[in-house]
Amino acid sequence: GAGVSQSPSNKVTEKGKDVELRCDPISGHTALYWYRQSLGQGLEFLIYFQGNSAPDKSGLPSDRFSAERTGGSVSTLTIQRTQQEDSAVYLCASSSPQDYEQYFGPGTRLTVT
Amino acid sequence: RKEVEQDPGPFNVPEGATVAFNCTYSNSASQSFFWYRQDCRKEPKLLMSVYSSGNEDGRFTAQLNRASQYISLLIRDSKLSDSATYLCAVNTPGTYKYIFGTGTRLKVLA
Numbered sequence: 001g002a003g004v005s006q007s008p009s010n011k012v013t014e015k016g017k018d019v020e021l022r023c024d025p026i027s028g029h030t031a032l033y034w035y036r037q038s039l040g041q042g043l044e045f046l047i048y049f050q051g052n053s054a055p056d057k058s059g060l061p062s063d064r065f066s067a068e069r070t071g072g073s074v075s076t077l078t079i080q081r082t083q084q085e086d087s088a089v090y091l092c093a094s095s096s097p098q099d100y101e102q103y104f105g106p107g108t109r110l111t112v113t
Numbered sequence: 114r115k116e117v118e119q120d121p122g123p124f125n126v127p128e129g130a131t132v133a134f135n136c137t138y139s140n141s142a143s144q145s146f147f148w149y150r151q152d153c154r155k156e157p158k159l160l161m162s163v164y165s166s167g168n169e170d171g172r173f174t175a176q177l178n179r180a181s182q183y184i185s186l187l188i189r190d191s192k193l194s195d196s197a198t199y200l201c202a203v204n205t206p207g208t209y210k211y212i213f214g215t216g217t218r219l220k221v222l223a
Contacts, residue, residue, distance in 0.1 A: 045211070
């Protein structure tokens with residue numbers, strides 16, 4: 001079946017602009033996660049959604065970052081007033097409530113110039 | 114102490130060798146553990162769940178040591194294609210939030 005998809009695959013933006021990153025999880029997966037990975041670094045947890053529960057936003061680095069998940073499916077991560085330090089690969093993952101094995105999308109490579 | 118720690122490596126091993134990595138975690142109440150494999154400039158891919166009784170999948174064996182708070186991944190008969198970064202993931206107790214280690218890099222040499 002279809003895996004997790006993310007768009008765009010690459011995004012170059014100017015400092016100060018807003019960007020929106022999209023994630024389409026595996027059908028039936030109730031949990032959705034966003035992570036950030038800088039070059040040569042590990043995965044940094046940003047936010048996760050589980051069903052209709054309030055999202056865990058504890059990893060968002062600043063109030064410039066926000067995310068929503070509409071209809072329990074597609075999620076959008078928004079970064080306002082982008083800074084150069086926001087440059088990274090943003091990865092989305094989804095998992096089922098049975099086993100919480102996370103399946104990752106291919107990521108969005110964000111470059112802020 | 115970091116919540117999840119891994120030796121960054123690299124571990125350089127010859128083909129056919131057996132290699133093991135550990136991943137230590139700080140919260141003794143963590144219940145859910147996974148190993149992922151990440152190739153250069155690719156997304157992580159699930160390798161194995163880690164069960165309390167240990168589990169094996171072909172050349173790969175994962176174990177959990179609760180007393181010492183670490184999980185391990187053993188790779189037998191290493192192949193060139195095993196060269197990658199191996200990430201562990203540990204849940205924050207009471208949640209389904211996972212913290213990933215920074216990864217251990219493995220290079221299998223011909």
